[in-house]
Amino acid sequence: MIAEWLDIGPVDQLPALGARTLPVQGGEEIAIFRTANGQVYALINKCPHKHGPLSQGIVHDTTVTCPLHNWRISLLTGEALGEDKGCVPVIPVKIDGGSILIGRREALQGMA
Amino acid sequence: MSERPHLVVIGNGMAGCRAVEEILARDAGKFRITIFGAEPRVNYNRIMLSPLLAGEKSFEDIVINGHDWYDKNGIELVAGDSVTAIDRVAKTIAAKSGRIESYDKLLIATGSDPFIIPVPGKDLPGVISFRDMDDVGAMLEAANRGGDAVVIGGGLLGLEAAHGLSLRNMKVTVIHLMPTLMERQLDEAAGWLLKDALEGRGQTILTGADTAEIYGEGKVEGIRLKDGREIPASIVVMAVGIRPATALAKEAGLAIGRGIHVDDNMVTSDPDILAVGECVEHDGNVYGLVAPLWDMCRSLADGLVAEPKGYRGSVTSTKLKVAGLDVFSAGDFSGGEGCEDIVLRDATRGVYKRVIVKGDKVVGAVLYGDTADGNWYFDLLKKQEDVSDIRDALIFGQAFAGGGASANPIDAVAALSDDAEICGCNGVSKGQVMACISGGAGSLDAVRSGCKASASCGSCTGLVENLLKLAGHDEERPVKPMCKCTSFTHEDVRKAIVEKELRVIPQVMQALSWSTPDGCSSCRPALNYYLLCAWPESHVDDMQSRFVNERMHANIQKDGTYSVVPRMWGGVTTPDELRAIADACDKYKARMVKVTGGQRLDIFGIKKEDLPAIWADLNAAGMVSGHAYGKALRTVKTCVGSEWCRFGTQDSTGLGIKTEQMTWGSWMPHKFKIAVSGCPRNCAEATIKDFGVICVDSGYELHIGGNGGIHLRGTDLLCKVATEQEALDYCAAFIQLYREEARYLDRTAPWVERVGLEYVKTRIVDDGEGRAELARRFHHAQSFLQKDPWAERAAGSEAHLHQHIAEIRPFAVVGGAA
Numbered sequence: 001m002i003a004e005w006l007d008i009g010p011v012d013q014l015p016a017l018g019a020r021t022l023p024v025q026g027g028e029e030i031a032i033f034r035t036a037n038g039q040v041y042a043l044i045n046k047c048p049h050k051h052g053p054l055s056q057g058i059v060h061d062t063t064v065t066c067p068l069h070n071w072r073i074s075l076l077t078g079e080a081l082g083e084d085k086g087c088v089p090v091i092p093v094k095i096d097g098g099s100i101l102i103g104r105r106e107a108l109q110g111m112a
Numbered sequence: 113m114s115e116r117p118h119l120v121v122i123g124n125g126m127a128g129c130r131a132v133e134e135i136l137a138r139d140a141g142k143f144r145i146t147i148f149g150a151e152p153r154v155n156y157n158r159i160m161l162s163p164l165l166a167g168e169k170s171f172e173d174i175v176i177n178g179h180d181w182y183d184k185n186g187i188e189l190v191a192g193d194s195v196t197a198i199d200r201v202a203k204t205i206a207a208k209s210g211r212i213e214s215y216d217k218l219l220i221a222t223g224s225d226p227f228i229i230p231v232p233g234k235d236l237p238g239v240i241s242f243r244d245m246d247d248v249g250a251m252l253e254a255a256n257r258g259g260d261a262v263v264i265g266g267g268l269l270g271l272e273a274a275h276g277l278s279l280r281n282m283k284v285t286v287i288h289l290m291p292t293l294m295e296r297q298l299d300e301a302a303g304w305l306l307k308d309a310l311e312g313r314g315q316t317i318l319t320g321a322d323t324a325e326i327y328g329e330g331k332v333e334g335i336r337l338k339d340g341r342e343i344p345a346s347i348v349v350m351a352v353g354i355r356p357a358t359a360l361a362k363e364a365g366l367a368i369g370r371g372i373h374v375d376d377n378m379v380t381s382d383p384d385i386l387a388v389g390e391c392v393e394h395d396g397n398v399y400g401l402v403a404p405l406w407d408m409c410r411s412l413a414d415g416l417v418a419e420p421k422g423y424r425g426s427v428t429s430t431k432l433k434v435a436g437l438d439v440f441s442a443g444d445f446s447g448g449e450g451c452e453d454i455v456l457r458d459a460t461r462g463v464y465k466r467v468i469v470k471g472d473k474v475v476g477a478v479l480y481g482d483t484a485d486g487n488w489y490f491d492l493l494k495k496q497e498d499v500s501d502i503r504d505a506l507i508f509g510q511a512f513a514g515g516g517a518s519a520n521p522i523d524a525v526a527a528l529s530d531d532a533e534i535c536g537c538n539g540v541s542k543g544q545v546m547a548c549i550s551g552g553a554g555s556l557d558a559v560r561s562g563c564k565a566s567a568s569c570g571s572c573t574g575l576v577e578n579l580l581k582l583a584g585h586d587e588e589r590p591v592k593p594m595c596k597c598t599s600f601t602h603e604d605v606r607k608a609i610v611e612k613e614l615r616v617i618p619q620v621m622q623a624l625s626w627s628t629p630d631g632c633s634s635c636r637p638a639l640n641y642y643l644l645c646a647w648p649e650s651h652v653d654d655m656q657s658r659f660v661n662e663r664m665h666a667n668i669q670k671d672g673t674y675s676v677v678p679r680m681w682g683g684v685t686t687p688d689e690l691r692a693i694a695d696a697c698d699k700y701k702a703r704m705v706k707v708t709g710g711q712r713l714d715i716f717g718i719k720k721e722d723l724p725a726i727w728a729d730l731n732a733a734g735m736v737s738g739h740a741y742g743k744a745l746r747t748v749k750t751c752v753g754s755e756w757c758r759f760g761t762q763d764s765t766g767l768g769i770k771t772e773q774m775t776w777g778s779w780m781p782h783k784f785k786i787a788v789s790g791c792p793r794n795c796a797e798a799t800i801k802d803f804g805v806i807c808v809d810s811g812y813e814l815h816i817g818g819n820g821g822i823h824l825r826g827t828d829l830l831c832k833v834a835t836e837q838e839a840l841d842y843c844a845a846f847i848q849l850y851r852e853e854a855r856y857l858d859r860t861a862p863w864v865e866r867v868g869l870e871y872v873k874t875r876i877v878d879d880g881e882g883r884a885e886l887a888r889r890f891h892h893a894q895s896f897l898q899k900d901p902w903a904e905r906a907a908g909s910e911a912h913l914h915q916h917i918a919e920i921r922p923f924a925v926v927g928g929a930a
Binding site: 006008009012013014016017018020021022023024025027032035036037038039050051052053056057058059060061062065067068070072074076077096097100107108 | 292296300
C-alpha cells in the first residue's frame with residue numbers, strides 16, 4: 001500500500017523562523033517553514049510573482065516575505081497578502097511524534 | 113464472593129481512581145472493584161510531585177484517596193503489583209506476582225511513560241525521570257549530597273524539576289532542544305521572558321541545545337552536547353516528554369494509534385474493555401493535562417452505569433506557576449489565516465498578554481506575569497462569544513472590557529480618576545498628564561518632555577494618546593514609527609537599546625511594547641543591526657532576522673542561484689588569485705564572470721548547495737568574502753596613483769588597500785562604498801561614494817555622503833587632512849558616527865542631508881576627542897566582527913542552511929523499491 005503521508009525527518013531540523021527545502025525529482029521543489037511557535041507549513045518554493053525561492057525569505061507570524069521583491073505570502077493559504085495578487089500551492093504537512101509528514105499526492109502533483 | 117460484575121482497574125493513578133469515584137457516585141453497588149497499581153502506595157496527586165520535591169508539601173498532603181476510601185467502598189487495592197498481560201478470550205488479567213484475576217469489565221488507566229531520549233549513557237545510575245514518588249526520592253537523595261544537576265527538557269515538567277532542585281540548593285542547568293522554553297504552551301515572547309526570569313533566579317538555561325551523550329564511570333558525571341560543550345552533573349533528570357503507556361493494550365490486540373483508541377464512552381475496540389486518561393486517543397487527540405481527564409471520567413461513568421452522554425474532546429487551557437512565575441495559555445496561539453493578535457506588553461510589571469481573535473471570537477490566549485484574566489479569556493473561548501463589542505478593551509481584561517465597563521477606550525480613559533496612574537515608569541497620574549496637556553502640550557512628544565509620561569518604556573503610549581484625544585488633540589505623530597509593529601521611531605529604539613541595555617530582539621520587543629508577536633521583515637533586520645552596533649562584543653547574530661543575502665553570504669539572483677564576490681583589496685589582484693577564480697568558475701559551472709563597478713570579479717550562477725565548497729576553494733587561495741551581499745563595507749575603489757600614474761600625487765592604491773583592511777567586515781545601516789583617487793581627475797570616482805578620498809599635493813581631501821544610486825548625489829567636502837593616518841582616523845570616526853546614528857536602510861546620503869553637513873563636521877572635524885572616541889569604538893567593534901563569514905561556513909558552521917532537508921524520488925516511493 002502506498003502511504004498517504006511521507007515522513008521527511010525530524011522537525012528539529014527546521015530552524016525556528018526559517019525554512020528548509022525538499023526537492024522533488026521531476027517536480028517542483030517544496031519549502032518547509034517553521035514559525036516562532038513551532039508550527040510547520042509547506043509551500044511550493046516559488047513566489048507567485050517572479051518565482052523567488054520563498055524558503056529564503058524572512059518568516060514572521062504565519063507569513064513569509066519573498067527575498068526577491070518583498071511580496072508577503074501566507075503560509076496557510078499560499079495567497080499573496082496586501083495589495084499583491086497571486087497564489088502558490090500549499091502542500092499539506094503535519095507533525096507526528098516529532099517527525100514532519102507531508103502529503104504525498106500533493107507533493108508529487110505536477111510531476112512529469 | 114459477590115454476584116456483582118467484577119470491574120478490574122489497571123492503574124491506581126489519577127485517571128483510574130477518578131473513574132472509579134465517578135462510577136461510585138452514580139451507582140455504588142453496581143460493581144465489585146479491584147484496582148491494580150504498579151506503585152506500592154495509595155492514590156496520590158501526581159501533579160503535586162513538584163511541591164513535594166520543592167519541600168512545600170509532604171506525601172500525606174498529596175494523597176487523594178487513602179486506605180479508608182478503598183475500605184469504605186469495598187475496593188480491593190493490589191498495590192506494587194503490575195499487570196503484565198490481558199487475556200481477552202478468557203477475560204482475565206495476569207499480574208507480575210503470578211496472580212490471575214478474571215473480569216467482567218476491564219478499565220485500562222495506565223497513563224503514560226516518561227520518554228527517555230536514546231543517547232549513550234541513558235542507563236547510567238543517576239539518570240532519572242520525573243514521573244513518580246520513586247523519582248522524587250532519588251532526586252531528594254541526590255540533592256542531599258549537593259552538587260550540579262542537569263535537567264534535560266525545558267517543558268513544564270523539566271522546569272518544575274529544575275525549580276525543586278534549585279530550592280534544594282543544587283546548581284541547575286536546563287537543556288532544551290527548542291529555541292524557547294515551554295514552546296507548546298507559550299509563544300516565543302513569553303518563553304523568552306520565562307527564560308530571563310529563571311536565569312535571574314540562578315538557573316542556567318541552554319536553549320537550542322541538543323544532548324549527544326551522558327558520560328560517567330559507573331555513574332553519571334555529566335552530559336555532553338552535540339556542539340561539544342560539557343556540563344558536569346551528579347544527577348541528570350530526563351523530562352523531555354511523556355508518551356501513552358499502550359504496551360499492555362497493544363499486546364492484547366486492542367486498536368492503538370498514538371494512544372489506545374476509545375469511542376465517546378471511553379470504550380476500546382473490545383466492548384468489555386474501557387480506557388481513560390493519558391493512555392488513550394480520542395478522536396485523534398491525546399491529552400496530557402488533568403482537565404480532560406475529568407471530562408473523560410464523567411463520560412466513562414455515564415456510559416457504563418447511567419445515561420451515556422458521550423465525550424466530545426476537551427478544549428484545554430494551562431494555568432500554572434512555574435517556579436513561582438504565573439503563566440497561562442489556552443486554545444490555539446499559533447495564529448493563522450484571519451487571526452488577529454492583540455498584544456500587551458508592560459515591561460515594568462513584567463507582564464505579557466496576547467489574545468488571538470478570529471472572526472470576532474477568541475481562539476487563543478497566552479498570558480505571562482499576570483494570569484488573573486486567564487479564566488475569563490478561556491471562558492470567552494469555550495463559549496465562542498462574539499467579542500466585537502469589547503474588542504478594543506479586550507486585552508485589558510475583564511474588569512476593563514467586560515462587566516458593563518465602557519468598550520470605547522476614550523470613554524475608558526475619561527472614566528479614570530485623576531489620581532489613576534498612567535505611566536508606571538515615571539509615576540505620572542492622569543491628572544498630571546491632563547495638566548501638562550492643558551498647559552500647552554498638544555502632542556505625544558510634548559507630553560513626553562513635559563511630564564515624562566510614556567517617555568520611558570512607552571507601554572502607556574496608547575493611554576497618553578487617548579488622553580490627548582480626550583483633550584481634543586487628535587493629530588498624527590509627525591515622526592514616522594519604525595514599522596507597523598511599534599509606535600517608536602528608529603531613534604527612540606536605538607536610544608532605548610543603549611539606555612536600558614537591551615541585548616536581544618525579544619527583549620527590545622518586550623521593553624518597547626511591540627504590537628506583534630515576532631515583528632516583521634522590516635523591523636527584525638533593523639533590530640538585529642542596532643543590537644550588533646550597540647553590543648559588538650556580545651551580540652549573538654539572529655540569522656532569521658537577516659535578509660537572504662546576508663544569511664547566505666552571497667547575492668541571490670533572479671533565478672534563485674547566487675553570485676559570489678571575493679575581496680580584492682583596493683582592486684588589486686594577482687595571477688594566482690585569477691587562476692583560483694578561473695578554476696572555481698569551471699568547477700562550480702559559473703555561468704558568467706563579470707567585472708563589477710567596484711573593481712572586483714562577480715561569479716554568477718552558483719547553486720546554494722555549492723556555496724560552502726566554492727568559498728572553501730577561494731579561501732584556500734587566500735581570498736575572503738567581499739561582503740558584496742551585505743549592509744556592510746563593500747569595496748574600496750582606487751586608481752593607480754603616484755606609483756604608475758604621471759598625474760598621481762599620492763599612493764592612492766596603497767591607501768585604498770589600508771582603508772579596506774581597516775574597514776572590511778564592518779556591518780552598516782546600508783551598503784557602504786569607499787574610493788581613493790590619486791589626483792583631482794578622480795578616476796576612482798570618489799565623489800559619488802559614501803566616503804571618498806581625493807589625494808592632492810598637500811594631502812588628502814575627505815568627502816562624504818555621495819551616492820551613485822537612484823538619487824545621484826555628489827559628495828560634500830568634510831575637510832582636508834595632511835597624512836594617511838589622519839585620513840584613516842577620520843574614515844573610522846565617520847563610519848562609526850553613521851553606524852551609530854543613521855536609521856537602518858539609510859545610506860549616508862539621506863542621512864547627511866537629514867542631520868546636515870554642519871552636524872557631521874562638528875562631530876568629526878571640530879571635536880578631536882569625540883573623533884578619537886568614535887574611532888576607538890569602531891576599532892573595538894572590528895576586533896569582534898572582522899571575521900570572514902565564508903571561512904566559518906566553509907568549516908561547516910550552519911551547514912544545514914545549504915542543504916535540503918530530504919529529497920523525494922517518486923519511483924522509490926511508488927514502487928516501494930529503489
